[in-house]
Amino acid sequence: xxxxxxxxxxxxxxxxxxxxxxxxxxxxxxxxxxxxxxxxxxxxxxxxxxxxxxxxxxxxxxxxxxxxxxxxxxxxxxxxxxxxxxxxxxxxxxxxxxxxxxxxxxxxxxxxxxxxxxxxxxxxxxxxxxxxxxxxxxxxxxxxxxxxxxxxxxxxxxxxxxxxxxxxxxxxxxxxxxxxxxxxxxxxxxxxxxxxxxxxxxxxxxxxxxxxxxxxxxxxxxxxxxxxxxxxxxxxxxxxxxxxxxxxxxxxxxxxxxxxxxxxxxxxxxxxxxxxxxxxxxxxxxxxxxxxxxxxxxxxxxxxxxxxxxxxxxxxx
Numbered sequence: 001x002x003x004x005x006x007x008x009x010x011x012x013x014x015x016x017x018x019x020x021x022x023x024x025x026x027x028x029x030x031x032x033x034x035x036x037x038x039x040x041x042x043x044x045x046x047x048x049x050x051x052x053x054x055x056x057x058x059x060x061x062x063x064x065x066x067x068x069x070x071x072x073x074x075x076x077x078x079x080x081x082x083x084x085x086x087x088x089x090x091x092x093x094x095x096x097x098x099x100x101x102x103x104x105x106x107x108x109x110x111x112x113x114x115x116x117x118x119x120x121x122x123x124x125x126x127x128x129x130x131x132x133x134x135x136x137x138x139x140x141x142x143x144x145x146x147x148x149x150x151x152x153x154x155x156x157x158x159x160x161x162x163x164x165x166x167x168x169x170x171x172x173x174x175x176x177x178x179x180x181x182x183x184x185x186x187x188x189x190x191x192x193x194x195x196x197x198x199x200x201x202x203x204x205x206x207x208x209x210x211x212x213x214x215x216x217x218x219x220x221x222x223x224x225x226x227x228x229x230x231x232x233x234x235x236x237x238x239x240x241x242x243x244x245x246x247x248x249x250x251x252x253x254x255x256x257x258x259x260x261x262x263x264x265x266x267x268x269x270x271x272x273x274x275x276x277x278x279x280x281x282x283x284x285x286x287x288x289x290x291x292x293x294x295x296x297x298x299x300x301x302x303x304x305x306x307x308x309x310x311x312x313x314x315x316x317x
Contacts, residue, residue, distance in 0.1 A: 161272030180283035207233035
């Protein structure tokens with residue numbers, strides 16, 4: 001960046017903290033005398049003088065300069081190179097059985113913004129289940145691994161998530177028999193919010209209506225149980241992607257990108273996620289991810305400001 005009066009380079013510290021247009025206070029004063037006094041009077045303020053006129057009207061060298069449009073292109077190109085070229089980024093190491101999400105545009109932009117580091121966890125069940133906490137003997141709680149997935153038994157909580165407050169939870173599941181259950185804002189095995197998606201019997205193997213059941217588990221007691229039909233046809237042995245948004249006192253659930261439930265409760269402020277099966281139920285879990293930030297694209301495409309419950313297949317509610 002060069003001085004608008006003498007065309008010499010402006011020092012880095014001055015450019016950063018003091019003045020991006022003149023290399024010295026003396027040259028700034030001289031510039032005001034050199035250029036049109038009448039134009040100066042017509043401008044509303046000193047800031048307008050500096051920003052609206054001197055930046056665009058000062059004499060330029062015939063070669064070697066960079067115009068405003070070229071400057072914008074250079075900034076964009078530099079940003080892309082910094083965000084997406086390999087190397088140069090220190091990534092935190094992850095424990096063996098859960099992995100940080102990497103490689104997405106939203107994550108790269110989030111890392112470029114100053115502030116606290118975001119949390120982004122992903123479990124694909126390729127390794128052991130040491131980060132999943134059970135209150136009973138691990139060999140007897142019904143959790144087993146098979147073909148890149150896990151069969152869900154009694155309640156296990158994902159330990160890396162237990163201190164979180166607001167987050168987005170996503171997972172892929174197959175309901176083998178009757179229902180799949182999950183917990184969120186869980187501080188322990190007796191205090192959490194619980195949700196179940198339960199299949200109703202369908203004829204000839206066709207997809208049938210399902211329902212969502214949610215309740216509060218407080219001090220080991222089930223409270224405020226609610227059962228509602230959902231506007232999504234579902235069948236057993238079919239993979240479904242479920243997304244849960246936990247923000248403040250509002251909790252929103254989507255199945256394959258469609259809104260199925262939104263409700264509020266203010267009892268639990270903090271806690272992680274978990275999964276469980278009840279008597280007569282069986283479900284598998286392929287992967288689960290939890291992030292405390294949501295990309296702009298996900299916010300734009302999801303939840304209630306795009307799809308209202310009344311617009312989802314009337315007659316199924």
